[in-house]
Amino acid sequence: MRFVSVAIAATFLLSANIAQAQSKQDFRLTNKTGYTIDKVFVAPSKSNDWEEDILGQDVLKNGAWVNITFPKKNQVCSYDVKVVYDDNTPAEWYNFNLCEISKISIFYSHSEDKTWAEYE
DSSP states (O other), X not given: OOOOEEEESSSEEEEOOTTSOOOTTOEEEEEESXXXXXXXXXXXXXXXXXXXXXXXXXOBOTTOEEEEEOOTTOOOOEEEEEEEETTSOEEEEEEEXXXXXXXXXXXXXXXXXXXXXXEO
């Protein structure tokens, strides 16, 4: 499995330092879709812009996860998440309360052609 730590600020930055001060919005995004995710975007729900792909040149293979971290001073709780699979198919979820969520897992059912997210 591949571990990636991501810091979100005004623009998204890839960070190799997992030992950063933790923010209440930090969460782990796990890919349980059976497919490779090429891009991940996380933006405040009130934003009209997805900003930059937080994976950069990395990908999120099936079964892998990424730790997404925020600056400690961040006060925003409501975030939207968008992933783009390696075939350019997007999936979006809205209004995750990241002040209360620490894990988000993404699933896909081929028989139902349905993508969904579960969180805790």
